[in-house]
Amino acid sequence: MTFAQGTCPALLHDSNDNSSVEIADVLSILSFFGASVENEACPLLHDSNDNGTIDISDILSILSLFGVSDSDDDGLWDNADDCTDTFAANYIGDQGTCAYCAPVNDLNSSPEEAITIGSGLSNNHMNVGIDACNGTTVSLGVVERFVGNVEPQSVNLTNYQVNNGYADVPGGAEPGARWNYLLSVNLGEHTFEDVDVKFGLDFDPSDNFDASNLEGSYTIFGSFSEAFPLVQTGTGIDYAQANIFQDSQNFDFGFWSELASAVDVAFDPNAVGVYNVGVYVYSLEGALLTFSEISVQVIHDSE
Numbered sequence: 001m002t003f004a005q006g007t008c009p010a011l012l013h014d015s016n017d018n019s020s021v022e023i024a025d026v027l028s029i030l031s032f033f034g035a036s037v038e039n040e041a042c043p044l045l046h047d048s049n050d051n052g053t054i055d056i057s058d059i060l061s062i063l064s065l066f067g068v069s070d071s072d073d074d075g076l077w078d079n080a081d082d083c084t085d086t087f088a089a090n091y092i093g094d095q096g097t098c099a100y101c102a103p104v105n106d107l108n109s110s111p112e113e114a115i116t117i118g119s120g121l122s123n124n125h126m127n128v129g130i131d132a133c134n135g136t137t138v139s140l141g142v143v144e145r146f147v148g149n150v151e152p153q154s155v156n157l158t159n160y161q162v163n164n165g166y167a168d169v170p171g172g173a174e175p176g177a178r179w180n181y182l183l184s185v186n187l188g189e190h191t192f193e194d195v196d197v198k199f200g201l202d203f204d205p206s207d208n209f210d211a212s213n214l215e216g217s218y219t220i221f222g223s224f225s226e227a228f229p230l231v232q233t234g235t236g237i238d239y240a241q242a243n244i245f246q247d248s249q250n251f252d253f254g255f256w257s258e259l260a261s262a263v264d265v266a267f268d269p270n271a272v273g274v275y276n277v278g279v280y281v282y283s284l285e286g287a288l289l290t291f292s293e294i295s296v297q298v299i300h301d302s303e
Contacts, residue, residue: 087195087283089133100283101133103290107157111139113186117246121182125151127158131281131290135188138197138279140292143180143248145169150179158294163301166269167250176252177269179296181277185224187243195289196282197224203251203265205273211293217276219265220256251275272298 048058069077072084074092083091088098106128115121126141126149142150142160145167150160162179169175185197200218202209210217228239239245249256251267260267278293 085283085285104130108152111137125149127292127294129290129292137186138292139184140294141182143182161297164270164272164298165301176250180248180250183247185245191241191243193240198280200278202276203260203267205271207274209276
């Protein structure tokens with residue numbers, strides 16, 4: 001078929017009448033033969049952060065599937081980074097293996113946060129463990145029930161001396177020993193799911209605590225994360241997402257006495273001796289960030 005010069009016909013298939021043959025027209029022709037392309041948006045194959053676009057975060061996410069990642073976001077791939085623990089003082093850049101701020105203890109002191117549990121409890125006379133690099137503190141003290149905070153001994157500011165026997169409690173109050181421990185954990189800008197906080201209680205009145213062997217010295221020693229599901233059931237608070245936890249308990253109260261009896265240990269408020277309590281904050285890499293340890297020396301009531 002030939003056409004004389006100047007007599008070319010209209011475009012043979014201009015389906016959208018725009019005087020041009022383009023991809024829409026090609027698709028239109030294909031439709032005559034039963035082939036079609038649905039006009040639907042294809043889902044993004046890997047939008048890891050669900051922001052509707054493929055960006056650098058998605059590319060890094062894909063690389064992580066092949067073992068290539070930068071978990072601490074410091075600009076170095078983990079396989080070339082000697083420190084990926086973001087709680088270390090030197091995790092940013094290539095500064096060698098992880099180094100941490102040395103824990104500091106402020107004895108017979110007060111943490112920044114007030115005690116908001118119970119009634120009339122103060123934050124005085126506590127052993128405050130401090131991780132200055134990460135803004136974390138853990139504090140322990142002793143309360144004489146219905147009296148007030150106990151001041152530590154001047155010759156040993158980690159030791160608190162109390163009398164043996166049962167507390168003189170008002171009607172309706174739970175009976176028990178004369179003293180409670182007082183605990184406050186403040187993780188600052190972090191939450192409990194970011195770290196591993198462990199708590200230890202020594203129900204043995206013999207004075208044989210070994211700080212180098214925590215699991216062997218404490219009757220009960222475990223992570224907060226193990227107890228938080230039970231706490232959430234009772235309180236409705238998801239402490240894994242919280243940054244502060246406070247508690248004041250008696251060794252003779254039901255919760256602790258039941259746990260102690262499970263390991264064949266019974267607490268006797270009349271017994272004299274030394275009991276130990278400790279709280280420890282570890283990074284998820286296992287590095288000790290800060291801690292607070294106290295001893296409670298129970299003596300015979302002189303009255």
